[in-house]
Amino acid sequence: MIQHTRIAETGKRRIVIVGGGFAGIELAKSLAPADGQVVLIDKQNYHTFQPLLYQVSTAGLEADSIVYPFRKIFEDQENFYFRLAEVQSVDTTNQVVETSIGLLRYDYLVIATGATTNFYGNEQIQRSSIPIKNIGDALALRNTILSNFEKALQIDEEEQLNSLMDYVIVGGGPTGVEVAGALSELRKHVFPKDYRELDFVKMDIHLIQSGPRLLNGMSEEAATKALEYLERFGVKVWLNQRVKSYDGYTVLLDSGEKIISRTLIWAAGVTGSPIAGIRSESLLKGNRLQVDVYNRVAGYENIFAIGDIAAMVTEENPQGHPMMAQPAMQQGKLLGQNLMNLMTGEPLKAFSYNDKGSMATIGRNRAVADLKVFNKEYRTQGFRAWLIWMFIHLISVIGFRNRIVVLLNWMWSYFSYDKGIRLIIGKKKENVPVEEVTEKTMV
Amino acid sequence: MIQHTRIAETGKRRIVIVGGGFAGIELAKSLAPADGQVVLIDKQNYHTFQPLLYQVSTAGLEADSIVYPFRKIFEDQENFYFRLAEVQSVDTTNQVVETSIGLLRYDYLVIATGATTNFYGNEQIQRSSIPIKNIGDALALRNTILSNFEKALQIDEEEQLNSLMDYVIVGGGPTGVEVAGALSELRKHVFPKDYRELDFVKMDIHLIQSGPRLLNGMSEEAATKALEYLERFGVKVWLNQRVKSYDGYTVLLDSGEKIISRTLIWAAGVTGSPIAGIRSESLLKGNRLQVDVYNRVAGYENIFAIGDIAAMVTEENPQGHPMMAQPAMQQGKLLGQNLMNLMTGEPLKAFSYNDKGSMATIGRNRAVADLKVFNKEYRTQGFRAWLIWMFIHLISVIGFRNRIVVLLNWMWSYFSYDKGIRLIIGKKKENVPVEEVTEKTMV
Numbered sequence: 001m002i003q004h005t006r007i008a009e010t011g012k013r014r015i016v017i018v019g020g021g022f023a024g025i026e027l028a029k030s031l032a033p034a035d036g037q038v039v040l041i042d043k044q045n046y047h048t049f050q051p052l053l054y055q056v057s058t059a060g061l062e063a064d065s066i067v068y069p070f071r072k073i074f075e076d077q078e079n080f081y082f083r084l085a086e087v088q089s090v091d092t093t094n095q096v097v098e099t100s101i102g103l104l105r106y107d108y109l110v111i112a113t114g115a116t117t118n119f120y121g122n123e124q125i126q127r128s129s130i131p132i133k134n135i136g137d138a139l140a141l142r143n144t145i146l147s148n149f150e151k152a153l154q155i156d157e158e159e160q161l162n163s164l165m166d167y168v169i170v171g172g173g174p175t176g177v178e179v180a181g182a183l184s185e186l187r188k189h190v191f192p193k194d195y196r197e198l199d200f201v202k203m204d205i206h207l208i209q210s211g212p213r214l215l216n217g218m219s220e221e222a223a224t225k226a227l228e229y230l231e232r233f234g235v236k237v238w239l240n241q242r243v244k245s246y247d248g249y250t251v252l253l254d255s256g257e258k259i260i261s262r263t264l265i266w267a268a269g270v271t272g273s274p275i276a277g278i279r280s281e282s283l284l285k286g287n288r289l290q291v292d293v294y295n296r297v298a299g300y301e302n303i304f305a306i307g308d309i310a311a312m313v314t315e316e317n318p319q320g321h322p323m324m325a326q327p328a329m330q331q332g333k334l335l336g337q338n339l340m341n342l343m344t345g346e347p348l349k350a351f352s353y354n355d356k357g358s359m360a361t362i363g364r365n366r367a368v369a370d371l372k373v374f375n376k377e378y379r380t381q382g383f384r385a386w387l388i389w390m391f392i393h394l395i396s397v398i399g400f401r402n403r404i405v406v407l408l409n410w411m412w413s414y415f416s417y418d419k420g421i422r423l424i425i426g427k428k429k430e431n432v433p434v435e436e437v438t439e440k441t442m443v
Numbered sequence: 444m445i446q447h448t449r450i451a452e453t454g455k456r457r458i459v460i461v462g463g464g465f466a467g468i469e470l471a472k473s474l475a476p477a478d479g480q481v482v483l484i485d486k487q488n489y490h491t492f493q494p495l496l497y498q499v500s501t502a503g504l505e506a507d508s509i510v511y512p513f514r515k516i517f518e519d520q521e522n523f524y525f526r527l528a529e530v531q532s533v534d535t536t537n538q539v540v541e542t543s544i545g546l547l548r549y550d551y552l553v554i555a556t557g558a559t560t561n562f563y564g565n566e567q568i569q570r571s572s573i574p575i576k577n578i579g580d581a582l583a584l585r586n587t588i589l590s591n592f593e594k595a596l597q598i599d600e601e602e603q604l605n606s607l608m609d610y611v612i613v614g615g616g617p618t619g620v621e622v623a624g625a626l627s628e629l630r631k632h633v634f635p636k637d638y639r640e641l642d643f644v645k646m647d648i649h650l651i652q653s654g655p656r657l658l659n660g661m662s663e664e665a666a667t668k669a670l671e672y673l674e675r676f677g678v679k680v681w682l683n684q685r686v687k688s689y690d691g692y693t694v695l696l697d698s699g700e701k702i703i704s705r706t707l708i709w710a711a712g713v714t715g716s717p718i719a720g721i722r723s724e725s726l727l728k729g730n731r732l733q734v735d736v737y738n739r740v741a742g743y744e745n746i747f748a749i750g751d752i753a754a755m756v757t758e759e760n761p762q763g764h765p766m767m768a769q770p771a772m773q774q775g776k777l778l779g780q781n782l783m784n785l786m787t788g789e790p791l792k793a794f795s796y797n798d799k800g801s802m803a804t805i806g807r808n809r810a811v812a813d814l815k816v817f818n819k820e821y822r823t824q825g826f827r828a829w830l831i832w833m834f835i836h837l838i839s840v841i842g843f844r845n846r847i848v849v850l851l852n853w854m855w856s857y858f859s860y861d862k863g864i865r866l867i868i869g870k871k872k873e874n875v876p877v878e879e880v881t882e883k884t885m886v
Binding site for chain 2: 197420
């Protein structure tokens with residue numbers, strides 16, 4: 001019978017953080033001087049820089065350059081402990097988290113579980129489409145795209161061929177726009193060299209957006225420019241359209257129109273990932289936890305939520321803050337200070353979001369940016385926005401080694417018009433199978 | 444019913460190459476000026492630089508930096524065609540290869556399928572151990588090692604703890620020696636920082652070699668030095684020992700001794716991977732195909748074999764050439780010229796192996812090298828050998844981008860004593876499961 005080691009009880013108060021996304025990482029860092037135990041639990045042993053996932057999925061970056069091991073981030077932080085585990089539920093009465101590797105006592109619990117892809121209850125779409133929310137998704141998409149073309153080489157029949165060469169992206173937010181742009185670059189500069197036997201005039205890229213404009217969180221100016229760039233890159237943008245069903249082959253729109261594609265990329269929205277055991281009254285629309293201005297979950301004294309999972313509903317922000325990296329990081333950082341204040345009996349500081357703006361990149365030399373600098377709005381599009389986008393993302397990637405590898409890949413791609421990571425390694429999505437060779441045909 | 448496109452018949456002779464390892468790649472390149480069709484078939488869409496696989500498995504390099512897409516290598520070679528497929532058999536009478544995507548006619552067939560891990564018929568070991576022969580293996584090993592330590596944090600009981608922290612490597616050739624050295628570096632410089640709660644004095648690394656010395660293909664001098672380095676790094680080397688059985692937990696040696704470990708790394712030998720349909724008379728010991736000095740398979744006019752799968756048995760080389768990159772590349776290159784000579788009716792040139800020597804690296808600043816420069820032997824060990832090893836391997840990696848990434852990782856590791864890719868992404872080996880938490884225990 002195995003005795004499970006405890007995380008040594010040191011007599012100090014224990015802060016358990018569930019989830020090592022932007023919010024969880026910033027919180028754990030900001031707790032470095034805390035006279036307590038900081039325990040981070042995550043399903044993975046690495047932090048993922050989600051804003052660049054789309055580049056992994058389109059063969060521009062290796063997965064390993066945008067993730068970073070937690071243990072490495074915190075190797076010099078003595079009060080830090082990591083456990084690779086899944087949280088199953090929380091017992092708030094006994095102050096215990098139940099995980100896949102046993103029970104964990106806490107004094108303060110911080111829920112930083114983030115968000116997951118929202119399929120709006122459509123199980124058929126969930127089964128047949130590919131989201132881009134984690135490294136596994138991104139690699140599956142990359143493998144699927146490359147496999148599609150390998151298969152297409154064996155196909156003559158027009159509709160079957162189109163089903164393999166055409167792509168449908170659902171969701172006109174930053175991820176959808178960025179994937180559509182990256183695919184159009186691959187179509188122009190990379191795939192025709194790789195697959196000389198295929199005619200890439202046949203490759204269609206569809207972007208489907210439910211509302212009347214792209215990039216809902218951004219300015220009208222940014223949205224208009226993004227649409228202009230995408231159309232110039234040959235992406236077919238469908239506004240005011242929704243996907244009704246998808247069986248892995250036919251995308252049926254609400255309007256009755258049909259698009260044939262074996263690959264539906266789902267970037268249409270996210271929903272919070274709460275944990276079992278938190279009272280349902282604290283759960284708002286979109287599965288987010290209602291928190292006060294100190295990120296304390298409604299109804300609890302010692303349970304907090306930060307990042308995408310937290311909805312800090314105020315008059316200014318009736319929907320809570322946007323589900324993005326910036327509010328998550330700022331909340332994590334402040335909560336660290338507030339937890340230390342709590343432990344030493346000092347007053348807490350209310351959260352106030354410092355909106356630095358947002359950005360999306362569409363492709364080579366083309367991005368849109370709505371920035372706030374010293375509280376003044378600054379909007380720019382095109383080459384300058386693209387440079388700003390690259391700079392901000394580069395310095396945000398964790399780890400010096402990763403930053404150099406990302407920079408190197410970007411420079412390489414820029415000057416060679418190439419994307420180097422065109423590798424099929426690991427899982428891919430197999431929708432309706434391309435019919436087997438029934439008689440032995442010559443290839 | 445799907446019509447399979449043919450690889451367009453151009454009226455030119457078709458050379459089908461099965462396998463894109465060192466031999467296959469060199470052959471296809473050397474056929475660039477050929478007035479024929481060059482078709483490469485491989486199960487993967489990328490070439491793997493096998494000599495650095497051990498660094499992927501020990502978190503030193505990302506997988507993506509030692510592999511390279513075939514289509515990218517040959518994007519400027521107009522007579523080149525690639526198909527992602529598995530070869531099932533060959534019909535030598537009708538000159539047709541049967542593949543997972545259909546039949547493929549050939550005029551000349553070149554078998555360059557390489558070698559696979561040899562478990563010497565022991566299915567139990569095959570099931571429970573991890574080889575290091577391809578990218579999938581290497582990533583599985585990396586994931587397993589890292590997961591072991593994550594699990595070890597939850598274990599108190601001494602034997603269970605040892606089973607997770609101890610490693611057994613079977614095979615004292617270059618791969619075994621290199622993995623043992625890399626693990627000892629991780630034990631010294633990396634793991635103690637990552638897993639502060641574990642005591643790495645407990646981590647044992649065993650290297651088991653069936654013969655009386657390490658590195659059989661190399662000089663006595665190199666073997667002695669390699670042993671000395673390994674022992675200095677704290678690796679327990681067992682000479683003249685064989686593994687009798689392994690159930691995923693207990694390694695039983697021929698001598699009756701037992702070692703407890705959940706991770707057995709199998710680097711004990713390789714065996715050829717022939718394809719079905721070739722007459723069995725041409726198959727020699729070790730599953731290699733008997734070829735003449737033109738790499739023609741015995742008994743055929745238009746079927747050739749190159750690289751590890753080919754045994755060119757001569758008086759000089761009664762066992763055929765060593766199953767290494769150098770003979771494979773040289774055979775591939777010459778066969779390309781010979782095939783062009785065949786097509787134009789010119790005489791063929793017999794193969795003669797230019798042995799440039801061999802090398803193995805044991806760890807930081809420590810390698811052994813037996814080189815041949817202008818037919819003179821040059822043996823060196825230690826720092827100089829290590830520099831030569833790095834230089835040769837760096838320039839041999841395919842692709843400028845890859846070379847830079849590998850160099851960057853090496854420099855980074857050298858100066859920081861760190862290995863950056865400590866990520867658990869994808870599959871791992873699960874041997875005897877660590878007992879589940881039976882009662883809910885506090886961690």
